[in-house]
Amino acid sequence: MNEKVVKIGLVGFGTVGSGVVKILLENSDMIAAKTGLRLELDCVVDKDIETERPIKVPKDLLTDDINKLLDDTSIQIGLELVGGTSAAKEIQKKLLQAKKDVVTANKALLAEYGNELYEVARQHNRCIAFEAACAGGIPIITGLRTGLAGNDIQAMYGIVNGTSNYILCNMTTQNEAFSEALAQAQALGYAEADPTLDINGMDSAHKLAILSSIAFGYEIKLGDIYVEGIDNISKDDIRYGGEMGYALKLLAIGKKEQDGKVSLRVHPSFISTEHTLARVNGAFNAISVFGSAVGQVMFYGRGAGMMPTAGAVVADIIDVALGNSAKSFKHLHLRPRNEINELIDKIDNLVSRFYIRIMCKDQPGVIADWSKVLSDHQISISGALQHEGRGPENTVPVVITTHPTQQKNISGAVKDMEKLNSISGRPVCIRIVDIPEDKD
């Protein structure tokens, strides 16, 4: 069989980069047998070429000079696995300008500067492939762009950050406080030394920006997404929610509303413990996609980690080498900002059910107080539960669930509740998300 040799240059010999090197060195025969492509790693660029990596590459491939890669016209594909947004952006631009197609796992960069980089790619008749940027090894980009292309995508609900899911699961099952669960995640390597982007929801927002661009065909900006992290979640709320049949997940949600607007948001969400997404444990990811033809499709697997992410990078290399990525990229039409600005829904308009927890002083008239505030804001109560046991200042926790209401009503009610003498501290509000379950 004739093999086509595909020459590859890697920038960024870190964790994912090492995984890619491992696959290219070890699975090259398997890939050649299945695809007819002989993937050949010709250059590995990193600032640090001294530190020993878990994976060895021949010394002559290693360099700290990116020009060696850029000047080698035989190299067709450049991998940007540096991460971050400043240096990586310049590297991607240089690769494209040097007429190399780019494969990347850099969700932060694409979420913030994707439209700019796509434009550079188009100018140079190149493509950028980024399966690895969303949900690691799960082939969700391919699934949305190719397998579900016949569907009008109506909604996506995703657990797309393994670190925060791991923390929430441990808070739930081990009754740990947020800080304890975070420390454990860090000790086990599930959270970075600086876990800010994971726990404040921004990493999920990066992925949602990319996924929703493809799903809805819009030029999504990061600023279109409402983002709330898990850093203020208390284990008490997880327990109270659990008693009512809800599991707490950090969800990334993209949804076409009935008025044609698209709402994009990342926030802690109570979902029914019966829903499949509630059973996604530990560092796993899952995305439920609702399509006009297919109904619900769910993708599940490892959303991060050296080898899962590296596998997705190699899949993209193959897709680029086959010429498929270029076509998908060329035919990816995103409706530009001026057309869609008013189609992006604002969080204030969101209609949702809410979980509200207030700490009430043990005195007469308390219920009358808070129920009047809710009533004043047209909020209808679906359930209320006063827990026994004392909080600080002799308070007792009262948990209220609401019928669907607009976010702005809740925001108003919370402000008014804070002023009440009978309530201590700020009410806790968590959205209850009723994910449709596609059932027979």
Add this chain to the structure above:
Amino acid sequence: MNEKVVKIGLVGFGTVGSGVVKILLENSDMIAAKTGLRLELDCVVDKDIETERPIKVPKDLLTDDINKLLDDTSIQIGLELVGGTSAAKEIQKKLLQAKKDVVTANKALLAEYGNELYEVARQHNRCIAFEAACAGGIPIITGLRTGLAGNDIQAMYGIVNGTSNYILCNMTTQNEAFSEALAQAQALGYAEADPTLDINGMDSAHKLAILSSIAFGYEIKLGDIYVEGIDNISKDDIRYGGEMGYALKLLAIGKKEQDGKVSLRVHPSFISTEHTLARVNGAFNAISVFGSAVGQVMFYGRGAGMMPTAGAVVADIIDVALGNSAKSFKHLHLRPRNEINELIDKIDNLVSRFYIRIMCKDQPGVIADWSKVLSDHQISISGALQHEGRGPENTVPVVITTHPTQQKNISGAVKDMEKLNSISGRPVCIRIVDIPEDKD
């Protein structure tokens, strides 16, 4: 924006065909906006052009003469949605010979004559796309071929026949007999008037043949697959298995064994009720794929039905029109039969745990009898449970679970047990499948 017009001819205006027409008529603008392709249905061929369909097409598109489609050189893509294997095979050949790419949902045809048809396609420099042939709306072909291309696929465990899953679920939750559950599935439209291929496992085998060809890169033949259906399953065994923590599923399994051989089989399987696949209910499908890099990835959704399957057909139309299918098809290298014959494992060599149920006469020495047979065949018992309650002829059911043992040992033991005076009837044997759960 410049749109590229893609002309399409459909053969087979049945259920899935109607769904495709519906999407092409209703979602054409959405698809054009997202991909730049204007899909245009130009010809609908069916033997019956009189019967009213739920979806209307302009009269002048309808014809009972396939030559109108074949002779129209402007039509680039032909959809074969006739089903069955004899007429459909000729139709696909004619389409390919007329220089049209083929999109199909016909798993039976591809499983039996795929290699022959692929050869015809290659001769005419055309491609055959078949995302809809496996698991309906779930993008599993794309996932395996593109998204997981960087992985060496080690195993697949799939629930790929919704009818049998629906029947087994109802037998489990409603304690229905097989015949009752089947009748209900037929009444609700989940089973065909002739459900033979669904319940005897052949439909699952068709899908496994296609999926394992792509996953392992082998020219798989239907005869390579060991097939057992659900038609002999009794609700008692489902109940006894349930008491031991197992759910019964009809699994399609493709697995690379440690000796490099591939075992391919479809049979009723007891799996842990804790495994994600045990929670796949009703007519849904799910496939767990284990890749060398990614670990476990699961795809879940509707595996059949008019619109889910039609959505997959339209996805293929888009992929063909973009030129991607042609490249994937051209680069799909399957190792030919003469290389792989001895790599296909025989069921006799299978090592598995087993559930065995025997009906014992209530007399002394029974346990000594059957335990000696198992011991004679080197089968080690992991659990045994004698249920109270009487069967026919004053017998009591005894359920035995084994440690891993070879299929041929079990087959020998079953033969010997049948000869025992203390046992009535034929022992029931169901494999216990320990699907690895990729956990943290």
